[in-house]
Amino acid sequence: MQHTNRDSDDIVITGYGAVSPFGHGVAPLWHALVAGRSGVHELQRDGDLWAQVPIRIGADADLDADAALGRVRAKRLDRSQQLALVASEEAWADAGAPSVDPERLAVVLGTGIGGIETLLDAHDELGRNGARRVSPRTVPMLMANGAAAQISIDLDARAGAYTTVSACASGAEAIAMAARLIRSGEADVVVTGGAEAAVTPVTMASFAQSQALAKPNGEDPVTLSRPFDVSRRGFVLGEGAGIVVLERASHAAARNTRVHAVLAGWGITSDAFHITAPRPDGSGQERAMTSALRMAGLTGADVDHVNAHATSTPVGDASEAQAIARVVGREAVVTAPKSAIGHMFGAAGAVETILTIRALETGVVPPTLNLEHLDPAIDLDVVSGTARSTTIRAALNNSFGFGGQNASLVLSAA
Template sequence: MNRLPGNDIEVVVTGMGATTPLGGDVPATWRGLLAGRTGASALDTGWAREHGFPVRIAARLAVEPDRELDHVELKRMDRAEQLAVIAARQACRDAGLTDGTVEPDRCGVVIGTGIGGATTLVAQHDALRERGLRAVSPQLIPMVMPNGPAALVGLALRARAGVHAPMSACASGAEAIAWAWRMIVAGEADVVAAGGTDACITPAIMAGFTRARSMSTRNTSPETASRPFDAGRDGFVLGEGAGVVVLERADFAAARGAKAYGRLAGVGMSNDAHHITAPDPDGAGQATAITTALRRAGLGAGDVGHVNAHATSTPLGDLTESATIRRVLGDGPVVTAPKGALGHLLGGSGAVEAIATVLAVRDGLVPPTANLATLDDRIGLDVVAGGPREVRLTAAISNSFGFGGHNVTLAFTGA
């Protein structure tokens, strides 16, 4: 495959951080994925019962932010911001970034979110209605603005090369990583912290997805509700979480003696221009994202041994993606769908799943798709179930798709 023209700068992953329904950091989350554990549980809240929600399932964090942040930080940050800061601190520690490691003018941040400060907005609206203006926090605007997570991480890193906050629904975390790659390849930065976050388990957001009939109603068995590619799937489970990676120019990382988990070899982004929520049934935009990522990476379809699928556990979405994978890559790649275990982390999902893809290449292990009991016979892919599978991988891709028609593919290889 002919590589797309452009800069030949190599980009490596040197740090990773995450807080998810499976664990408070990357090692715990990775262990949970490999074990096939699920983070979903019954949503036993007053508002869910009060409003008669037909969906009473969610995937909440395994470790609350107050384990990592002090009282002042908790008070001044929305929950989505808290998770982004936690994941970014972990990633920077993992990468060995300290004061003076990188010049501020050569350091960037890209943190995406699908919805932003939903938790704060709902709580502060209630406070205004019930107790009046003086009950509203003076920190309301910084807490609800969608660029808040990126801005807070940028302040912590003194990042002056650029701080960006893409909002592309469920593709936001992956798109943030793709834009970070572009910043480095364009010579705008040597180091970029990138990822995504969301924390939207609130009445209004749950009600919206419920009315859209997007979520599973398997209330009697919440831990098995999210079942990507399964014949009995009926929708996703809403989760919360964040993931952040540190990307660096390979030569910069080598010069400072940093370890590299793997290489982000290429990225692809496209749009369906089809419908505000439904994917294009032809999968043309998804195919463009995949082929563009491979061309930028100088890879052929036969090089891809593993696909980390977006697969949300919706009837139409899983079918569309599987057909696209078969058309572009054939039926050879080993496939997994982490949302069976994690739930759908919205803006955080693409970043956390990118981390899982990097680790799959590094360890030669593909996690199972949780709750996959009976593969839908229309899927036609080699989907891992039951337990992890050992696979020697040259390259792997991670797909993320979002409402609005956003498509992002990240292509990773070993270091």
């Protein structure tokens, strides 16, 4: 649907793209989630290091990079950069490949860790065969800003290529920073989101040692991620990319393009409490949500849907649930997609922003998988079992990360 009567200063989303455990594209991701399918599975990995990893269950992205990007190009990119480029190409095409002055086009991309796969592979190569066998492309492939730089080159974006590195909040913070660039007048269009490819033996072993990963006890791997369930015991590691095209409303109206949703507000806070644990009372998260709603000119009563961060950890889910209940009440329809796609870290906030937009567009909220016994301490209307159809005027997407990073985005219907 085309709209030309909104405020010219609004920030609108005109395109989106994704790579997920369900393949390349927003459509297969959305259809899978609405149908209640899971992308979690036992990881088929070979090698001595993988043999030592105690938990080998995840939700890795389904992408043939050689087919999507060409073999030569794909070989020169870290996997996180491959995911980002493929998702950005879809988002740009979905936005209608807007004609924009390159000096008014920017890129902001979030990542939790950058090209860790490249770094670890190069380290192993150095140990095995010496310095002369380390690829000269290693640094541009491992650097955290590599994906943002590659997208800027691909699109000739010259208004800046920024990278947010805020753990699990990185993708959502990138979208907020992109909106700030438009609001400040530095850009008219920004390609933004997040990408992560950190399913490696080191990260898996570390998360397992810290008791953050859900430990299988003979169950089907699909059932391990259980946000808000009384038996939740950790997350499943995922990977993927989510990219959206943000645009000044007047710029979108001038080219008479379709608008998916309006980014009405954003809020970013820090807990200043603990490097991995949130404040138990969720007060930092509450401030992020409240700030985002204030910017949007809305109250909690205006929010019909919340896409929760909900990683399936005992403390994290409880603190977020308390914060949501205080800010928006208990009437909003809540979902937790990490139950199906795993925790994508730097990509999570961006991919889940796209899912929030799709809920706004369709009036459908996907179910939270594996939620069989809602924790009595979680006093929220969490969708489980099957998808739910409902009226959604405004929605809230939460992303909270290690380091006490809190980011909330408010999206409203186009």
